[in-house]
Amino acid sequence: MSGIRVINVGLGTFLPALLDHDIPVLDVDFTVPGSGDERTLQLLKETLPYYGQVRAANERAVAALVMGQAQAVRVLPARAVLPDLEDRVILHAGPPLTWERACGPVRGAVMGAVMYEGWATTPEEAAGLVARGHVRLSPCHHHGAVGPMAGVISPSMPVWVVEDQDGRRASATLNEGLGKVLRFGAYSPEVLARLRWIQDVLGPAIDRGLVERKGIDVKSILSRALHMGDEGHNRNVAATSLLVRQLAPALAATSAGTVLGEVLAFLAGNDHFFLNLSMAAAKLAADAAAGVPWSTIVTCMSRNGTDFGLRISAMPDRWFTAPAPAVQGLYFPGYGPADANPDLGDSAITEVAGLGGTAMATAPAIAQFVGGTPGDGVRTTIEMREITSGENPSYSIPALDFSPVPCGFDTLLICRTGITPVINTGIAHREAGMGQVGAGLVRAPLAPFVNALDSFVQMIKKGEFQDVAES
Amino acid sequence: MLTRSWTILPRTYRDSATLMRLSAEVSARPGIRQAVAVMGTENNLANLAAAGLVGEDAWQAGPADLVLVVEAECPDAARDALQVLRAGLVSARRQAFAQAGEALPLTLESAARRLPGANLVLISVPGEYAAAEATRALHLGMDVFLFSDNVPMEQEIELKMLASRLNRLVMGPDCGTAIIDGIPLGFANRVRRGSIGIAGAAGTGIQEATCIIHRAGLGISHAYGTGGRDLDDRVGGITMLRALELLGQDPDTRVVLVIAKSAGVNTTRVIQERAAFLGKPVVLVLLGAGDQAPCPAGVSLAVTLEEGAREAAALALGTPVPEPDTSPAKARMRPGGRWIRGLFSGGTLCTEAATVLGPYLGEFSRSWPARKHALVDLGDDIYTRGRPHPMIDPGLRNQWIQEQAREPDVGIILLDVVLGYGSHPDPAGAVAAAIARLPTGDRPCFIASVCGTAEDPQGLEAQESKLKEAGVLVQPTAAAAARLAARALGGAI
Numbered sequence: 001m002s003g004i005r006v007i008n009v010g011l012g013t014f015l016p017a018l019l020d021h022d023i024p025v026l027d028v029d030f031t032v033p034g035s036g037d038e039r040t041l042q043l044l045k046e047t048l049p050y051y052g053q054v055r056a057a058n059e060r061a062v063a064a065l066v067m068g069q070a071q072a073v074r075v076l077p078a079r080a081v082l083p084d085l086e087d088r089v090i091l092h093a094g095p096p097l098t099w100e101r102a103c104g105p106v107r108g109a110v111m112g113a114v115m116y117e118g119w120a121t122t123p124e125e126a127a128g129l130v131a132r133g134h135v136r137l138s139p140c141h142h143h144g145a146v147g148p149m150a151g152v153i154s155p156s157m158p159v160w161v162v163e164d165q166d167g168r169r170a171s172a173t174l175n176e177g178l179g180k181v182l183r184f185g186a187y188s189p190e191v192l193a194r195l196r197w198i199q200d201v202l203g204p205a206i207d208r209g210l211v212e213r214k215g216i217d218v219k220s221i222l223s224r225a226l227h228m229g230d231e232g233h234n235r236n237v238a239a240t241s242l243l244v245r246q247l248a249p250a251l252a253a254t255s256a257g258t259v260l261g262e263v264l265a266f267l268a269g270n271d272h273f274f275l276n277l278s279m280a281a282a283k284l285a286a287d288a289a290a291g292v293p294w295s296t297i298v299t300c301m302s303r304n305g306t307d308f309g310l311r312i313s314a315m316p317d318r319w320f321t322a323p324a325p326a327v328q329g330l331y332f333p334g335y336g337p338a339d340a341n342p343d344l345g346d347s348a349i350t351e352v353a354g355l356g357g358t359a360m361a362t363a364p365a366i367a368q369f370v371g372g373t374p375g376d377g378v379r380t381t382i383e384m385r386e387i388t389s390g391e392n393p394s395y396s397i398p399a400l401d402f403s404p405v406p407c408g409f410d411t412l413l414i415c416r417t418g419i420t421p422v423i424n425t426g427i428a429h430r431e432a433g434m435g436q437v438g439a440g441l442v443r444a445p446l447a448p449f450v451n452a453l454d455s456f457v458q459m460i461k462k463g464e465f466q467d468v469a470e471s
Numbered sequence: 472m473l474t475r476s477w478t479i480l481p482r483t484y485r486d487s488a489t490l491m492r493l494s495a496e497v498s499a500r501p502g503i504r505q506a507v508a509v510m511g512t513e514n515n516l517a518n519l520a521a522a523g524l525v526g527e528d529a530w531q532a533g534p535a536d537l538v539l540v541v542e543a544e545c546p547d548a549a550r551d552a553l554q555v556l557r558a559g560l561v562s563a564r565r566q567a568f569a570q571a572g573e574a575l576p577l578t579l580e581s582a583a584r585r586l587p588g589a590n591l592v593l594i595s596v597p598g599e600y601a602a603a604e605a606t607r608a609l610h611l612g613m614d615v616f617l618f619s620d621n622v623p624m625e626q627e628i629e630l631k632m633l634a635s636r637l638n639r640l641v642m643g644p645d646c647g648t649a650i651i652d653g654i655p656l657g658f659a660n661r662v663r664r665g666s667i668g669i670a671g672a673a674g675t676g677i678q679e680a681t682c683i684i685h686r687a688g689l690g691i692s693h694a695y696g697t698g699g700r701d702l703d704d705r706v707g708g709i710t711m712l713r714a715l716e717l718l719g720q721d722p723d724t725r726v727v728l729v730i731a732k733s734a735g736v737n738t739t740r741v742i743q744e745r746a747a748f749l750g751k752p753v754v755l756v757l758l759g760a761g762d763q764a765p766c767p768a769g770v771s772l773a774v775t776l777e778e779g780a781r782e783a784a785a786l787a788l789g790t791p792v793p794e795p796d797t798s799p800a801k802a803r804m805r806p807g808g809r810w811i812r813g814l815f816s817g818g819t820l821c822t823e824a825a826t827v828l829g830p831y832l833g834e835f836s837r838s839w840p841a842r843k844h845a846l847v848d849l850g851d852d853i854y855t856r857g858r859p860h861p862m863i864d865p866g867l868r869n870q871w872i873q874e875q876a877r878e879p880d881v882g883i884i885l886l887d888v889v890l891g892y893g894s895h896p897d898p899a900g901a902v903a904a905a906i907a908r909l910p911t912g913d914r915p916c917f918i919a920s921v922c923g924t925a926e927d928p929q930g931l932e933a934q935e936s937k938l939k940e941a942g943v944l945v946q947p948t949a950a951a952a953a954r955l956a957a958r959a960l961g962g963a964i
Contacts, residue, residue: 003590004652007582007613009604010595011486013863014618016928017655017892026586029575030596031484032510033603036534048603049629052610379574385584386577417577418482418535 035418040450044416046457050294053465054412055389057294061313062390062408065289065297065353068164070218070281075207077199079155081171082143090114090130091140093151093346094304095319099130099137103305103341105185108432109150110137112187116195117154123187141300141311145171146283146346148275149183149428149436150305157195158203162218162280170284172276174198174206177269178436183345185432197262205263208254209247216246218281219394221274222355226395226405231363232278233347233356234424234439239274240267279346282353289408290316293465296456297389298409301352301421301444305344305428308445312411312452314465320448320455327427329369329440341430343442348423354392354407357422357441358384361399366424369440374399380422381406387413387421415453420444473504476549477525477540479511479532485560486595488859490537493559500555502548503541508556511536579604583611593656594643595619601644602626609639616656617643617698620852624705627698631709640713646696647674647893650681657696658862660891661926665690667783668721670714671730672697673758675817675889676776679922679949680728680756683780686924686947687792692724693717704735708742715742719749727751728783730776732758732819746770754783759822776823777950795947802944802959805915808882811835811956812875812915813846814868816861816898817922820887820949821848827953828885831962846885862894865901872905876915883916885956887949890923890934899934903941916959917943920952 006018006025018025034040047054079085090113092106102110107127114126114135129135140147147153159171173183176194180186210216221242222230228238244267251260267273290299295313302309307321324342331339350356360366361381364374378399384406391404409421420443427438459465485493490508497506507524509515511532519525524540532538539556543549576582583589592608594601598621605615606629615634622630622644634641642649642656648671649656653664660678662685669691671677677694684691695714702708711729718724727749729742734757746753747767754771756779766772771786773779781792811832815821821837825846829835835844838853849861849868861868868886875881888898895901899921906917919938923931938945946952954962 004654005586005589005591007579007586007589007592007608009579009592010618011488013488013893014593014595014657017659020892021654023654024586024589026582026589027575028579028582029484029577030600031482031577032535033600034535035482036512036536044603048606051606055610382574386581389580413578413580419577 031417033416040415040453043450043453043457044412047412047453047460050460053294054296057292057314058297058389058408058410061289061292061295061297061299064292065285065408066390066392066394068168068285068288070162070164070284071215072160072210072218072277073163073215074161074210075158075174075203076161077155078145078153078157078159078171081159081161081169082145082153085143085155087155088119088134089136089138089155091138091143091145091147091151091153092304093140093147093149093344094302095307095309095321096139097137097304097306101306103344104430104432105341105344105428106150106152106305108185108187109152109182111432112182112191113152113154115187116192117156140346141302144169144283144287146279146349147173147183148175148279148347149345149426150185151346152182156199158199158207160277160280162277162284164284164288168284168288170280170287172280172283174202175270175273175276177266178272180433180435184428184435186435187433201259202263202266205251205255205259206247209250212250212254213247216243218277221246222278222281223394223396225274226359226362227398229363229365231356231359231366231424232395233275233350234369234426235363235366236274236278237271239278240271243274243277244268275347278355279349282349282355285353286349289313296411296453298352298411301348301423302346303343303348305341308343308448310444310448310452312456314456315452315459318455320452322445322447325442325445327425327440327442329427329438331427331438332436335429335437339429339437341428343423343425344428345425347425351421351423352409354395354405356424358388358407359395359397359405360422360424361397383419384422386417387419389413411449411452411456414446414449418446420446420449473542473544474546474549475524475540475542476546476553477529477538478553479529480537480539480560482535483537483560484510484535485537487857488863491858493556496559497541497552497555500552502544503552504544505542506552506556507540508560509538510534511538579607579611589613591616591651593618598622598644602630605630605641606633609633609637609641614640615642616649616696617641617646618657619643620645624700627700628706631706635709635713640695640717641710642696643698645700646698648677648694649696650691650694652693655892658889658891658893660685660922660924662924663690664692666692666723666725666787667728668692668718668724668726669694669728669730670697670711670718671695672699672702672711672734673730673732673819675922676730676732676756676758676819678817678889678891679776679820679823680730680780682922682924683777683795683948684784686795687781687784689784689787692721699732702731702734702738702742704737708738711742712745715745715749719751725751726783726786727753728779729753729755730758730779731756732822743767743770752786754779754786758819759826775826775950776819777948795951800944800946800955802883802916802918802955804882804959805913807879808915809880811844811883811885811960812841812881813885814871814875815846815848815887816850816868817887817889818848818850820889820920820922821846823949824885824953827950828957831957831960862889862898865895865898869901869905872902873908876906876909879913881915883918883956883959885952886917886919886943887952888919888921888934888938890921890927890929890931892928894929897929899929899937902943903937906941906943914942917941918946918952918955919943920946920949922949
């Protein structure tokens with residue numbers, strides 16, 4: 001009996017002989033690398049001699065991406081926990097951004113946050129402060145934090161503190177719910193009033209509950225929620241329910257009657273409450289995977305409504321950007337593509353960690369946003385396997401025989417196949433203050449991956465990576 | 472009223488042989504003037520545009536996309552033909568596969584995850600992409616059977632150095648044949664397993680030798696192909712030496728047959744030295760080589776495949792193995808004919824014929840055009856550019872048979888017919904059909920050998936019968952066929 005197990009790349013002519021002899025054989029559907037683009041082909045060729053190093057580095061990065069814990073331990077004001085957060089700084093989603101280039105929803109959210117902090121009393125005054133540089137903008141990602149949609153975080157806002165076994169931390173705001181909310185650029189008095197209630201009531205109540213419970217294991221909630229129809233990005237109803245169930249006794253033990261009633265009512269009315277925790281856990285994982293020399297694993301994907309940006313492990317501080325793409329999706333009644341802002345939010349960090357679009361097969365309900373079927377969801381996850389170099393054993397997929405979600409987008413695989421990550425997302429109105437108008441999915445643009453590969457090759461040529469052992 | 476219809480299939484690759492066959496099949500359908508399936512390279516698009524088959528919007532296709540074009544007599548026929556083209560593309564890839572429903576992996580990496588423990592990869596993509604696939608396969612822990620040609624020499628050297636470092640085997644580039652653990656890879660015959668191991672730089676050379684050994688009642692442990700350039704001194708026989716090492720260690724291998732072709736002087740010496748210390752008897756076939764330096768003890772030299780295979784069989788058997796054509800047949804030149812024209816599909820079989828027959832021909836040509844004697848390898852790059860190899864598609868050779876046979880001064884046409892996996896399903900039938908179309912009476916004498924076994928998909932006996940019925944003198948080996956031709960020239964052989 002022969003022990004050979006064969007992969008075939010190319011002609012089908014040679015398969016019959018193997019099948020006649022009952023040899024296990026798998027046929028690769030070969031496509032021309034880099035979609036035949038000369039520059040991409042050249043870059044891929046230049047990385048080839050380092051394939052062994054890159055592979056070993058990517059294994060390390062993916063291990064860091066999937067192995068860490070994520071324990072929600074506190075809810076504290078941003079200024080108390082976020083690193084390098086100076087006074088009069090507003091954090092936003094996506095790669096770095098100037099006020100001039102900011103889209104409507106980000107402008108609205110920034111103005112709202114400036115008023116919320118009491119630095120201005122009118123939207124015009126707030127806009128003026130930012131435009132003149134008296135209030136500075138900075139990406140959440142530069143401060144160990146993430147925010148959905150506009151992703152705005154100001155110093156007084158309470159944020160989740162999620163921790164891994166090494167004491168590394170990541171944060172995200174508390175989710176405000178749907179409708180007129182800051183993250184979609186709304187800044188009306190009711191929006192600001194809700195933010196103050198979150199600051200004064202919700203945040204402290206949850207913090208007391210977390211302390212009472214000695215934390216909550218975010219990844220274990222996610223792994224169960226993925227068996228209940230969530231994908232950890234656009235559908236959070238199962239995870240939110242699990243979270244509330246775990247928190248409720250501790251909340252009851254630590255909050256008085258009125259507060260408890262308000263808090264539970266708010267949580268009961270917000271299917272997306274868990275999203276921000278999912279994002280913080282994903283950010284924690286991604287940061288653990290950042291900074292591995294030679295690694296081409298994607299450790300950040302994010303959008304600010306103007307630009308899409310990504311970062312890769314070997315170059316943790318470099319952003320590679322392209323114009324933010326349009327979202328394909330379904331619109332709320334009365335809205336259409338003309339109302340839509342280009343893609344927005346830090347929430348694509350969930351895809352980086354193997355959730356969201358990557359885990360599409362777990363969430364048949366999400367497939368409807370693009371007029372698809374549960375089968376389309378399964379196909380999306382299978383397609384994502386082609387551009388990820390690992391799996392996340394914490395999250396498994398019932399519809400695919402409980403196989404783990406694909407995890408660890410590899411820039412090399414993306415450039416070779418021309419397939420880019422699928423990101424599940426909401427759609428914001430292009431004007432500040434209008435809120436969410438739909439939901440759907442979007443493909444990351446290819447160009448920044450090719451540019452990242454280009455810089456990676458330049459770094460190799462300059463000898464900036466130390467030699468490491470090969471796989 | 473002619474209708475033109477076309478479509479682009481993004482990011483879809485098929486090899487040119489598949490596309491040409493499919494284009495020809497669909498073009499032959501009723502109502503279809505022309506059907507073309509090509510990759511969207513600049514050159515192909517320019518040709519399509521020049522032929523007026525596509526408009527400017529076809530330029531959105533890129534080199535990684537497949538373009539389908541149909542010119543038909545009515546829109547319905549055009550639409551149907553496009554559908555048939557699409558269906559053909561799917562079945563061409565899947566006809567050997569029962570795994571319908573599940574998408575095929577797009578990369579080697581994802582295939583390796585789906586087939587845990589994969590230890591061998593067959594690569595036949597265009598040469599410019601082949602080395603990258605092979606490099607990745609080596610890092611993923613697989614040995615490589617690299618069928619692709621047009622891989623630059625420096626890439627071949629890099630690849631083989633990497634394989635040495637990782638303790639792996641790279642067969643090829645341009646490797647046509649191997650048998651591993653009894654499993655035929657590429658163009659290979661069904662032969663029994665046994666105690667003779669082969670390491671060969673010549674594809675049809677390995678096929679011929681394994682068939683001779685099989686027909687002598689013996690069998691093959693493993694047959695490793697090295698690719699044609701491995702023995703060039705710039706490569707230094709890296710794969711050959713690794714294959715020798717594997718055969719030396721293999722407990723099932725008792726005798727080793729090395730088939731060398733176009734070997735460099737230094738590399739030949741290194742192989743001889745290594746062979747002498749293998750601890751097993753080694754037979755070394757040096758194809759197309761002239762006078763040889765004496766070989767070290769324990770290594771026997773042979774100049775033809777037949778001789779080498781017989782010697783290896785004799786060593787394994789412990790008694791001599793007779794020549795396969797002990798009662799020689801007679802061949803007669805066509806009246807008025809003077810020249811022998813060999814039209815070969817197997818390159819090494821052509822070399823074998825030249826070795827045996829050459830001394831009796833005096834001057835002869837190895838390529839076209841030729842006015843006197845000629846022994847031509849129709850599988851050579853100059854004849855296969857843009858079309859399938861003659862072992863897969865007999866069309867080109869059939870055309871040559873027709874042309875040569877109609878030249879009154881061509882006395883003998885010498886042919887090879889190669890059976891086995893990968894080859895045409897009925898190569899002898901194709902030769903017979905070409906002969907049947909010739910005018911009866913004044914024909915040259917046809918001599919052929921069939922490289923194959925009774926167990927091959929085409930069946931040795933059935934193929935030989937088809938040739939005999941067409942009036943061909945059938946010999947058991949390429950060397951025997953060449954001897955028969957030599958005797959017709961008056962050679963005492």
